Amino acid sequence: MQSYDIVIVGSGGAGLRAAVGALQTNPDLSILVVTKTMPTRSATCMAEGGINGVLEFAGQEDTLEAHSFDTVKGSDYLGDQEAIDFFVEKASEAVRETDFWGTPYSRRDDGRVACRLMGGHKHARTNYSADKTGHILLHSNFDYALKCGVQFRINSHLLDVAVEDGVCCGVVVRDTNTGEVTAIRSKSVVLATGGYTRMFWARTSTPYIATGDGVAAALRAGVAFKDPEMVQFHPTGVANGGVLITEAARGEGGYLINKDGERFMANYAPDRMELAPRDITARAIETEIIEGRGYGEGLGAHVLLDLRHLGRERILERLPQIRHVALLFENLDLVEQPVPIRPTAHYSMGGIDVIDHEHMKTPVPGLFAAGECSCVSIHGANRLGGNSLADAMVTGKQAGIGAASYVGGAGLKGDSSLEKLAAKWRDHFRETTARKGGATAPELREKLAATLWDGMGIFRTEEKLQAALDTVVDLQKEYETAVVGNDNPVCNTAYSHFLEVGNIFTLARCALVAAVARKESRGAHTREDFTQRDDENFLKHSLVTVNGDYHLDYRPVSINRYQPQERKY
Amino acid sequence: MQNFIFLIDRFDGTNSWRQRYEFPHKPGMTVLTCLIHIKENLDPTLNFTASCRSAICGACAVRVNGNALLACDTMVDDLREQWGDGPLTVSPLGNAEVISDLVVKWDEKVNRLRLANPGLHAKKEFSAHEGCRQAPQDMQAIQKQWDCILCGSCMSECNKLSDSSKDFLEPFTYTHAARYAEDSRSRNPLEHMENMEKSGMWKCLHCMECVTKCPKGISPAGAIASLRELAFKAGHTDGPGPRHADAFRTDLENTGRLNEVKLVPRTEGMVSAATKRLPFTLRMFARGKLGPVEAARLFVADNHRVEDHDGLKRILKANRK
Numbered sequence: 001m002q003s004y005d006i007v008i009v010g011s012g013g014a015g016l017r018a019a020v021g022a023l024q025t026n027p028d029l030s031i032l033v034v035t036k037t038m039p040t041r042s043a044t045c046m047a048e049g050g051i052n053g054v055l056e057f058a059g060q061e062d063t064l065e066a067h068s069f070d071t072v073k074g075s076d077y078l079g080d081q082e083a084i085d086f087f088v089e090k091a092s093e094a095v096r097e098t099d100f101w102g103t104p105y106s107r108r109d110d111g112r113v114a115c116r117l118m119g120g121h122k123h124a125r126t127n128y129s130a131d132k133t134g135h136i137l138l139h140s141n142f143d144y145a146l147k148c149g150v151q152f153r154i155n156s157h158l159l160d161v162a163v164e165d166g167v168c169c170g171v172v173v174r175d176t177n178t179g180e181v182t183a184i185r186s187k188s189v190v191l192a193t194g195g196y197t198r199m200f201w202a203r204t205s206t207p208y209i210a211t212g213d214g215v216a217a218a219l220r221a222g223v224a225f226k227d228p229e230m231v232q233f234h235p236t237g238v239a240n241g242g243v244l245i246t247e248a249a250r251g252e253g254g255y256l257i258n259k260d261g262e263r264f265m266a267n268y269a270p271d272r273m274e275l276a277p278r279d280i281t282a283r284a285i286e287t288e289i290i291e292g293r294g295y296g297e298g299l300g301a302h303v304l305l306d307l308r309h310l311g312r313e314r315i316l317e318r319l320p321q322i323r324h325v326a327l328l329f330e331n332l333d334l335v336e337q338p339v340p341i342r343p344t345a346h347y348s349m350g351g352i353d354v355i356d357h358e359h360m361k362t363p364v365p366g367l368f369a370a371g372e373c374s375c376v377s378i379h380g381a382n383r384l385g386g387n388s389l390a391d392a393m394v395t396g397k398q399a400g401i402g403a404a405s406y407v408g409g410a411g412l413k414g415d416s417s418l419e420k421l422a423a424k425w426r427d428h429f430r431e432t433t434a435r436k437g438g439a440t441a442p443e444l445r446e447k448l449a450a451t452l453w454d455g456m457g458i459f460r461t462e463e464k465l466q467a468a469l470d471t472v473v474d475l476q477k478e479y480e481t482a483v484v485g486n487d488n489p490v491c492n493t494a495y496s497h498f499l500e501v502g503n504i505f506t507l508a509r510c511a512l513v514a515a516v517a518r519k520e521s522r523g524a525h526t527r528e529d530f531t532q533r534d535d536e537n538f539l540k541h542s543l544v545t546v547n548g549d550y551h552l553d554y555r556p557v558s559i560n561r562y563q564p565q566e567r568k569y
Numbered sequence: 570m571q572n573f574i575f576l577i578d579r580f581d582g583t584n585s586w587r588q589r590y591e592f593p594h595k596p597g598m599t600v601l602t603c604l605i606h607i608k609e610n611l612d613p614t615l616n617f618t619a620s621c622r623s624a625i626c627g628a629c630a631v632r633v634n635g636n637a638l639l640a641c642d643t644m645v646d647d648l649r650e651q652w653g654d655g656p657l658t659v660s661p662l663g664n665a666e667v668i669s670d671l672v673v674k675w676d677e678k679v680n681r682l683r684l685a686n687p688g689l690h691a692k693k694e695f696s697a698h699e700g701c702r703q704a705p706q707d708m709q710a711i712q713k714q715w716d717c718i719l720c721g722s723c724m725s726e727c728n729k730l731s732d733s734s735k736d737f738l739e740p741f742t743y744t745h746a747a748r749y750a751e752d753s754r755s756r757n758p759l760e761h762m763e764n765m766e767k768s769g770m771w772k773c774l775h776c777m778e779c780v781t782k783c784p785k786g787i788s789p790a791g792a793i794a795s796l797r798e799l800a801f802k803a804g805h806t807d808g809p810g811p812r813h814a815d816a817f818r819t820d821l822e823n824t825g826r827l828n829e830v831k832l833v834p835r836t837e838g839m840v841s842a843a844t845k846r847l848p849f850t851l852r853m854f855a856r857g858k859l860g861p862v863e864a865a866r867l868f869v870a871d872n873h874r875v876e877d878h879d880g881l882k883r884i885l886k887a888n889r890k
Contacts (some may be wrong), residue, residue, distance in 0.1 A: 038675040040622040040719055041628045096700035102689025103748060104708050104715050111702030128714075135625055136715055140688075143745065146679070147688030154669070154676050176669050207620040243623050309600040325623065328642065331597025442609040456833075487611030490582030493667030 001415065004030045005407045007171055007186040007190070009158045009214055012042030013134075013392030014371025014399070015192035016141040019150040021400025022190075026081055026495075029404055031185070031318035033150055034173055036209065036496070038159045040142050041336020043087050043194055043207050043372065046390055048246060049118055051389035052096035054088065057112060062123035064088045069388060072562050074120045075380025076523035077539065078227065080558040083376045087394055095127050098347040102139040105129050119247075120279055120569070126386035131246075131321070137389055148458035156182075157496055158213050159425045161189055161221040161367060162417045165540035168221070169414025172421045174429075176496055179489025183418035187410040188366040188403040191218060192396060195348030196370035197231060199504040199511070200457075201449035202299050204345040205237050205244040208501075216503035218352045219510070222500045223362045224543040224553070226375040227350035228507065229515035232524050233382055233458050237344025239302035240328040241445025244494040245341055249322050250274040252314070255306040256285065257336045257338060258293040264303070277569060283526065295340065299450050302337035302489030317342035347383050348510070349524065351375035353543060359402025360395050366410060370399035377541060380557075422517035433487035433495060440485060441477050441494075441501040447475055448501075452508055456515055461529045469512040495500040506546060513550045514542035535564050573603060574644060574656035577615065579670050588612075589656070600648070600659070601640035602627050604671075617671035624784065627720035632660040637722035639784045659738035662725035664734065671872050678724070681738055683747035684764045700757045707753035713750035714792060716785040723779035723789050727771055737776055740779040740789035750799055762799050767865035770796050771810020808837050822885060825875030829869040830859075 008018050011033050019033050033039070046153040054062045067088040072079050099105060099113060105115040106129050111158040117124040129136040162170045162183070170186040196212025197204045204210075219225055236245040252254075256274050258264045268284040269276035276284070288294050289301045296302055307315055307322075312335045315323055326332055352369040354360050357376045360368045370391045378391055455468025480504060486494040521527045521535035539553040573592045590607050598606075601619055609614045619629040629642050634652055641827055648657060688698035695701040723740035724730060730737055746765045747779070751757040762770075779789040797814065805811060813836040820827050834842040835844040853859045875881065 005864045036617065037620060037628060038719070040680070041618075041626045043621075045625050045718070046621050046623065093698075097697045099700035100695055100697040102690050102752065102754070104711055104752070107703050107705040107708050113700065130712070132625070132716075139717070142750075146683045147686065152676070152679060154674075154679070165688075171844030177674070206683075207626060208622070209620050211739065216836075240621070248660070326646070328599060328623075331644075440609070465771060476800055488581055488614065491618045491672055493618075493672075494608070508843075515809070534784070 001183055001185050001418070003185040003412050005186070006031045006188050006403045007184055007223065008033045008190040009171065010042070010192035010194060010371070010372060010373070010402075011037075011039035011142075011152065012192065012194055013044035013138050013389065014147045014152070014396035015190070016138070017189060017192045017393050017396030018143050018192055018400035018403070020141070020148050020372050022404040023148045023150065023400075024406035026402050029407065030265045031150065032153055033145075033155045034156045034171065034184070036155065036176070036213070038059065038438055039152060040138055041207070041209065043210050044137065044138040044389070045135040045205065045413070046205070047389050048131045050116060050128030050133045050386050051091070051095060051137060051393065052121075052125050053093075053114060053127055053390060054123075054125050054384035054477050055095060055115075055127070055208060059501040059503060062125050064092065066122055067091070067125055068374055069562060070121050070379065071384060072380075073306060073442060073567055074382055074384040076567050077535070077559075077562075077564040078230070078380030078522060078541070078557055080357070081562060082558050084378055085561075086357055087378050087390070089391035090394040091400070092244065094390060094397070098137060098140060098393065100322070101140060101144045103129065103137055107287055120384040121386070122187050134389055137393070148557065155223060155408070157499065158217055159328055159499070160421045161191070161217045162414050162421055163367075164219045164414035164417040166364065167414075168364050169409075169412075172418060173427060174425065176265055176491055176493070179492060181422050181429070183417060183422040184383070185406040185412050185414065187412060188368065188398045189359075190368040190370060191352060191373055192399070193369045193373045195351075196504060196507045196525050197345040197348055198500070199508040200231070200242075200345035200452055200484060201445045201504075203237065203342070203453055205234055205242050205243040206346070211500035212348070212373065212505050212507045213500065213503050214369070215352055218362065218367070218369065219254040219506060219546045221364060221367070222369065222545070222547070224353040224545045225350065225507065225510045225545055226353040226541050226542055227377060227381070227514070228379050229456070229518060229525050229542060230349035230523060231345055231511070232347040232349060233282045233342050233343045236305060236341045236344035238511040239296070239300060239340035239342050240329045242344035243325055243329055244292055244344065244346070245305060245322055245325060249307060249319060250307060251292055251305070251317055253310055255309070256281075257304040257306050258288045259295055261295060262293075264288050264293065273475040278340050282458055285341075289342070290320055292457070299453060302340040302342045303449060305341045306338035307334050307548050308336065308338065318542060334530045347388060348372055349377065349381065349383055356402075358398060358559060359405065360399035361371055361402060366406060368399040368403050370395040372400075375431065381525055393473070425455075429489070429495060433484045433492070433509070435481065435483045438481045438483045439478075441482055441498045444475055444479055444482060445501045445504070448472065448505060451475070456512055460515060460527050461518065462519075465512055465516045466549070469509070469516060472505065472509050476509065510544040510546065513544055517552055518542060533567075539564065571654050573598070575603060575607065576656045576658045577670065578658070578660040578663065579615075580613070582669060588656075596646060598645050599641055599647060600631065600633060600638070600643045601609060603645060604623060604640060604659075605790055620829045625718060629721050629785075630662055630720035630725070632662060632725060634658050635660075637662055637725035637782045637861060639720060639722070640714045642784060662721050664724050664730045664739075665721065665726060666737045667719050671812060673721070675830070678721070678739055682742050682745060684738065684743050684768055686761050687745050689749055689754060690760060691754050692854035694781070695754060696780035701754045703754055710753075711748050711751050713787055714744050716787055717744050718785060722782045726782045728775045728776045728778060729769070731827045738765075740793075742798060743770065744787060744792040747795050751795060759803055762796050762803075765796050766800055771808070771813070812836050820872075823884065824871035824872045825878045828867055828872055830864050852868050862890065
């Protein structure tokens, strides 16, 4: 059986940073990065805005405390304050460190890294590289990982994390190329598998691969899913599929128009109009659609983003990328036509329960988590722009350090658990691919997305959430007999997707269980039947575990500095 | 509009075949939405890779009618304008091992990328604690090469790589070397160039397929040119590659015309030219490609100067600055 000191699952920003962090702590460790795609295909590359981090220079007015407070306030006080203090300090370090490794940041005339102001921040602290910071950061981390000699196992899909006697002892993966199921023994495991927003399949800005495989594997290993109900919606995705139209479109003066040709933001934010904060704009668009002033129906319903008055020249000069997206997904030229848009699921604030922010430990010794799949929580109920790349860099590095520090006292064991899990998955392939007749994973996935959008979307009520939960339980049953349609072990991507859909079903059900019970409105979780934040009863993290049944528990939020106050901008 | 017809090159690990799929035309479909339509409605056994669907992750590059492109970023209606309404042939990227259907293997490519020594080794005045300083124009000088998404389009169509991958690397590898070699923060640009020098940098055929196929408008051939320039500046002028380039430059400076008779001895040396290339030369005589008299004349003398050679010399001089 192959053995390693550390196995890292996922090759996005957090996974790559974890690998480098571990090797910097101890270059003699044997480390393997397991990834279901070629590295660099992850959601990290889609981030545009930048990476937050307060840098020191003469005349700097911003402080770490200010970044910390903005993050706490942005989280609607569900963020853990001690962890956030640690995070902002390390975020600043991350920007300087990646600069030193070769990340080509945009520059000011004096040679300093350039930064911009993002929503919810008091100061300009979002450091950027043009409008593709995520892509640049991901590739400079990949390059640096190559420099450090990090080894990859490409096209290997995580099936399970093995735990024996309460201690993590490795992973079971499926080599997509050959179909072989392999147990890998490892003293520690870092999960860096990304978010779970693909549960909203037809309405998300995230990549096809963001199916929360690591969160689901952690659940099967007994680790709780923290704050699963917290999913951020971005107000403007293209109606067809949800790819992002960046905020720049509204920043440049774009109008949001309903079916009656009205600039409806006048009824929601008369002063700021289209430039109101993300959550207010997203709710306004959904309200227009729900009240019958949108176009189309079902998941295809939408309002329009009109840029025509800006004129061809300005659109071509300032918004070429947005024009390209509209052409690609809606087949129209926004110089001549308005583009159909609707809010889109954008980021997973919840994730694998992390109980130690310095080393990104989960409750299972030897198991660590980093990046969007993890939840300390830094982002609480709502993430601020620019904090996601910082999260990937900081939590990635800390998890790498954590795992490297842990393995000194750990041994290799757990062969029987690993073999048992591997055998289970070999049977699973045989059994599921032999099925004839039944629903397909893509069909069920579309039903799940529609159910979640209606029931656990931007506006939630007890009734809608409960109905969605009932539907998901039924769909999950249907999934138990669904067909794969391909029994060839070689590169069976239909089976891989079948596994992904199984994962998002589990995660969606967890999210619904937590959302039904959270009888308040906080951050991204907007309840029409409980419109106020309720600190007395819900200033706490939801923790869902799955053991046959779905079980909900809570843990208090760590508050050391800022007492909750009303979140006003 | 007529139905779409895709002819897809299939491979299931054992057998290869070309499969026909026909489905209704819908305006605005990309190659990727067509592939997804096929997989989810017609044939779940079809394999391909895709992730971001907005041309930034590089996962979905395939060949259509023999040309590499990003499936998510290419409208089928545009392809029809180019190729007509007939079937489109979709195949995996070239110059790569096929795992199945449109899925190719990246492991070896990633390992070869390590030869570029990617990752910055920053100048002494910089530190991980304080970061670096860089002028905006110095960042802009390398910005384009950082657009590389490792989609493999340049690799797919590289003619040198099709000839042999033993003495040439995937073009994006040279792009990676150049972006660190040209970075003003770099301590020693040569550490990114020297492996490339040993790994095919002088063997590029200048066919420019990498430039025309890059979906991000990057020029790997330009990266190769700049690495060569760096080699010259560092005094690495020996060897067939630099001598070949130098022969071109001298001819331009002397007459403006390439003296092909002298090119081989100047590149490979007299001994090699007289022995290894002799049969080839004799065949050229036999086929009438070259006259013995003309060859002898070019060998002792040189070409006539081109008209306005002084103008050319001024261009060369300006370029050297």
